[in-house]
Amino acid sequence: MNKRLFLSLLAVFAFQLLFAQREGLSGFSKGSTPDEVGKRLAYHFVNSRHDLYAGRYIHYAGVCTWNGAIDYALKTKDQKLIKLLQDKFEPFFTIEKPLLPPMNHVDYNMFGSLALKLYQITKDERYRKMGLAYADSQWEVPKNANPEEKAWADKGFSWQTRLWIDDMYMITVVQNEAYKVTGDRKYIDRAAKEMVRYLDELQRPNGLFYHAPDVPYYWARGAGWMAVGMPDLLRELPKDHKDRPRIMQGYLTMMKSLKTYQRPSGMWNQLIDEPDFWPETSGTAMFTYAFIVGVREGWLDAADYAPAARKAWLAMVPYIDQRNNVTEVCIGTGKKNDKQHYHDRPRNAGDLHGQAPYLWCAAALLGK
Template identity: 65%
Template structure:
């Protein structure tokens, strides 16, 4: 290759890489992550609590809070950050009764929120509040059921239940604990748990059953996995013994998601069913995983950036002027009944959908 040919090659390569990078940074007015993120994040400031069992801050609200805080930090919106912090501080004063107890995977994940606040503020009261939620996932209570004790004896959390949703609930609080303490035990826990779920639930096509006894590819369930494995890989050391297997599972899933993406850019409530309806919360979780994969270099930009951009542009059409996301599947338990997933109610503004949009916003802005 002579000097002129080599120069042309490098010029074309640069132009290609520049074009690929613009796919995830250059959006039309009204569709930018800054505009969409501001609408959704500020909506949360005055919103009512979404309580678990009518008693405690729920996981969808926790994630909405975390996403809003991330947006405030990335955009240097000090006013939003102050409003969100003030809202949280009620939970350690006049609203203490709303703090989740520590006896279920959907409740322990709350710890990720005060641990996030600790990283932003360096206020140790948030660390002291959040860390026990990570620790108690591995501290077996006296009233634990036999099967819970069996999981613990094998080195897993006693809260293991092999629902695919767990792979965000468990990894997010353990990963946050690792970030604030530097203690490898937390990331080891998350990685070990992730390997178990990959082994038990990932199918040859790269997707995941909702649970071993529920052989359906439910969108948001797969979304929790996509987001959870992405979050874990962001902080798992590359020389960690479980890194290769987890990265393999992630890439296998991303290949499948690209194949199942609909022509409109979304994914369906049951991913492999063409007659099912496009659902926003799970689609946003997939989009977050794809954006992050491209930006981190885990995925080929040439192959995956166009899919991520297409998904984002499809998603923004579901956000109204008040920041409410439409077509969100309500909270869903597992059920070995295919029609059950077809018939799940859809809502606008449901917190299950608000948070994943903010994760996409954060990934695009980082």
């Protein structure tokens, strides 16, 4: 092949790739644009009450939604929204300080990601100090740690390790933000080491994840935490990092499998591989986000995955009701070795487990 023909073919390929990306991830009609949807959900969140654990501490789903609203505000340069989100946080330094989660559980510690994200906007040292305390305490073994927690720490893992799939968002998100703030490789190394261990322990040959090793069901939102955690980590992980190939392999294997289980409607079901189960919005939004990021970063073939992401987004939008609540969100769900348990889970409107990944998708659709 001569040089001129090669360059011509290369130009055609580049045009086709760009067209596929634009065709799939832009050009939405009025009412379904990521700008409109993100604005509806972000302002709805900023005006809402705190979501609390049993009335005591800020819930991780609220933190996830807050982070998503910040990402959307930054993409749209909405300074008013950014200020409102800062103002919503400010009482945590004073009268709402008792609502801060204790630093003794994986779901609680991820609160630090929010403080670190706000630090990157404001450079206010109060955010940095608070956020790093949550990140560091994931590796600081408390005196009352049990033998299992001490054993994980002795192997170089977080003492909060428990091999639940949602940990691969809860641990990696705060370590990732700490890395972005400090540039200290220890934070990204921690996140990568954890991710590899969880992949080796929990990912099935088909790329998906059981809810737990003793619960052989592919629960959508559970798998969604892995689907989101991997690309978010890969975006920050240095190209020469020793764990990058393993994490990328896990991510690509999962994405390929998810694509085969996407329903004709564009949604994914409460149990991913059960065609008779109901379409669930939080898991669908998480998988859609993973597709969008993969296409944006060039990890996924745009011709295959951009249309799938677009189809999912257009299917998701009608599930937002007139009060700007995402509907058909499975409530918080513990593991149970009973298929009917998953089928019968209550479905909430406005549950922040669903509001959050919708905002992540809106921000991701608005560009890198």
